Amino acid sequence: MTPLDVLGPGGLLAAAFPGYEHRPGQLEMSARIARAIADDERLLVEAGTGTGKTLAYLVPAILSGRKIVISTATKNLQDQIARVDLPRLAAIMPRPFTWAVMKGLGNYVCRRRLAAFERQSVLVRDPAFDRLRAWVDQTSSGDRADVPDLPDDSPLWREIASSPETRIGGRCEHNDRCFVTAMRRDAATADIVVANHHLFFADLALRGAWPEAAVLPPYETVILDEAHQIEDIAGDFFGVHVSTMRLLTLARDLGRVDVTDPLRAQSAAARLQGTTGAWADALRGRVPRATRMPRKVGVGVGAGAGAGEDEVRFPLSDDLWTGTVRARYHDLDGILEEIATWLDADGQTVRNATRSAPELAALGRRAASVRDDLSTLTDMGRGTRAQTDVRWIVAGPRGVGIHAAPVDVGPRLADAFGTHPGAAIFTSATLTVTGSFDYVRQRLGLGDTAAEAVYPSPFRYERQALLYVAVDLPEPTDDRFPAAAAERAAELCRITEGRALLLFTSFRNLRHVAERLRQVLPYPVLVQGERPRHALLAELRDQVGSVLLATQSFWEGVDVPGEALSLVVIDRLPFAVPDDPLTAARISRLRDEGNDPFGAYQLPRAALALKQGFGRLIRTRSDAGIVALLDGRIARRTYGRTLLESLPGNCPRTESLADVVAFWSRVRPDAGAAEAAARGAIERERRAPEGAASDVAPATTCAAEAAAQANRTTG
Ligand code: SF4
Structure with missing residues (x-):
């Protein structure tokens, strides 16, 4: 049996589900993946939105009869595969197969x-x-x-x-x-193991150096979906982290442990807690004045280590590890050594311990391990890792942490994957920049070891979508930008009567726009952080007309088909935050190597993130809507062409709100109630005096051409 027999016209899916329509791109992709599995190839596959990527790899994976790990970046996709896609396939496949889900503990x-x-x-x-x-x-x-x-x-x-x-x-x-033991037992015997990148890279990082610590059962092939996130996630697992949360959890567990000498345990726990607090205060005292500000967040592919709203991140240098910080570190090291020695790692010397002996031994190992990690982070400035890793401190309301990660994950990944002989398939809707895999090959250390394939989206972006660029707004770095962006976002929302997802690169802009929209819009305005993500998305989906404002994780993985999401507004181009210590170290490394960091790293990363944000709009063949970019630099700067050429399909582009109104009237002719708002928008545009956007450079020829094309399309 071949994938065609399952996915093709007259195949098993068509027989089981009346109305099933085969997708040519999906058939080609599944045949290519079947070949890669059979030939133990490495393969990079970009599959545009709507290709049916998940079934395109699940079917050949099942038919191969091999032990296969499917790894996803998000638990949402993991659950979708395990709870929807695999059960559906199990119901129609002639040969039974088994699967198991593995998540982090x-x-x-x-x-x-x-x-x-x-x-x-x-x-x-x-x-x-x-x-x-x-x-x-x-x-x-x-x-x-x-x-x-x-x-x-x-x-x-x-x-x-x-x-x-x-x-x-x-x-x-x-x-x-034990649920964890059962999960591992099921995975050991299953044909397909559905894991996630955190688990996969934790396993990969350990497997080479310490095989008995492997997390996943032995497997023959791995398929990594959402592969554009690999660099960020893998970097965490090749790094070292110590946080106040880790130390305080150790203190808490020590204080609670069931021993016959509880006073000693409680005293050690209290001292560890106090020393951790003093160490954290010393580190907080070193937060550079310039970083004590609300920060811009990384988004999408540029998310870096995903800093929270009130966190500051700054590089950890040897000068910082002096004075009080060093003294408090030595206090911490002393108490950790005392705990680790008392709770000897093999549990044999734990005096007076009865049934808690294994638990005490585990606590002893934790104390020893956090002590080792602290020592690694402290000495890194002098060791070999000083050449390869970057260290930084994160300080926020929930605590302080010290992190180290490789500046360049590629060589570590190359080594780790070098030990994996079977097929490795990397897939995502966003892997290419202007049609090339060069950036992702380089960042993932794949060099020329991987074949490549692209299956474009079947959606007709030239009819289903319009890209509006607000070239008349101030530059995003201008103080007037947040207010102008809020007014333009409101205007756009009035045209589509809500039904909008607004994506931001900073919490500051998000808060500003949210406040304004709540004053002027008659639609429910939902804001990230005010309720859990799934509740916000459910309301956006179910209460048509809602407007959702979000940053970071909402640039990816939001799947709201239908009219409930007809407008995506992006406040500014999603360049990685240049003062983030990891990003800064990568930029400096590229410069030292004689490369242009902007062209080699910042621009392609932004292009992939923008593609992700853009991809939230059209989810089915019948969807239609507008992506509005409030950052006019895409039309004014030469790099804008790279960003535009990386977007999917041949979407028309305009700089005129009148075109937006005309497009919306064409795709949603029933949207009569929006007419007044739309007329207002057009009127304002007409009344705007020549050169009103005084701080705006003239639109490029490219933009003018695209606007003309938009008129033709909407006309
Ligand atoms: S400590 Fe015991 S119950 Fe908890 S995860 Fe481990 S084996 Fe399971």
Whole structure:
């Protein structure tokens, strides 16, 4: 049997689902992937939105009969594959196959930690805990994705979740009924393992140096979806991190442990807590004045390490590791050494310990490991890693952390993948820049070892979408930009009567625009952070007319088909934040190597991020709408051509709101209620005196041509 027999005209899917339409791009892609698996190839595959990429790799993976790991960047896609796509295929495939889901340990309940938490809180009744407790009694997975309405940052979940540090494995008295053990057992025997990049790269980083620490079972082929995120995620796993959260969790667990000498444990926990606080205060005292400001966030492909709204990130240099910071570090090192020695790693010398011996030994190992990591981070400035890694500090309301990661992940990935002999397929809707895979090859260390294939989107962007560029707004760096962007965003939302997703590169702009839109728009205005992501997206989808404002993660993975998302507004071009320590180190490394960092790194990265944001608009063949870019530099600067040429399809472009109105009237002729707002927009545009946009350079010839094309299209 071939993929064609499943996906093609008259195939198994067509027979099972009346109305199923085969997609030529999907058929070609699945045949190419089948060949790559059979020939143990490395393959880069860009599949435009609507190609049907997931089935295009799942079908050949299943038919190959090999042990295959599918790795995704997000848990959403992981769940979609495991809960929707694979069950659907299992129902129609003639030969049975099995699959298992593997997520990071933090996604599963740890029965030992649950029991400890229950013992501790026996006197306090918490209805939220009672609900969670009842769920644990009936779940077969222990996976937090199955808990209804669990907030993303639930503190209760943190108390009872498993983690690499707290898991004690075979020596645990709950091991027979452990959700993590069951997850690993299922994965060991399954044909298809659905993992995510965090787990995959944790495994890859460990596998070479320490095979017995491997996270995934042995496999023959890996298919990495959402592969544009690999560089950022893999960088974390080739790096080292120590945070106050890690130290305080160790102190908390030490204070709670069940020993016959609880006073000693509690005293050590209290001292660790106090020393951690003093160390964090010393580090906070070194935050450079210039960074004590609300920061611009990274987005999409340029997300870097995903800083939060109130975090500052600054480089860690040897000068900083002096004085009070060094003194507090030595205090911390001392207390960690004392704990690690007391709770000897093999558990043999733990005095007076009874059933807690494995738990104490695990705590001892955690203390030793965090001590090692701190020492690595401290000495890095002098060691060999000084040449390859960059160190930085993150300080925010939730704590302080020190991080180190390779400046260039490519060589580490090349080494790690070098140990993997089977096929490796890297796929995403956004891998090419102006049609070339060069950037992604270089960043992932693939060199010329991978073949490539592109399957364009079947959507007709030339009819379904319009790109509007607001060339008359001030430059995004101008103080007047946020106010002007807010007014233009409101105007655009009036044309489409809401139905909009507004994507920002800074929280500052987001807040400014949100405040204004709430004053002037009659539609529900939803703002990232005010409610969980899934609730915001559900409201955008279900309450047609809603307007959602977001940054960072919403540039990717938002899939709202239909009229509920008819307008995507992007405030500015998503260049990686140049003062982010990791980005700054990459720029400086490229410069030192004689390369142009803007052309080799910043521009292609921005092009992929913009492509992701743009891709939120058209999700099906019947969708239609507008992408509005409020950053006119794309039309004025020479690099704009690279960004425009990287966008999917042949989407017409305009700089006129009148064209937006005309386009909207064509694609949604029933949208009569928007007419008044639209007339207002056109009127304002007509009334604008010649040269009103005084701080704006003239539109390029390219933009003028595109506007003419837009008129032809909409006419
Ligand atoms: S085996 Fe590990 S994860 Fe499972 S219950 Fe025990 S400590 Fe928790």
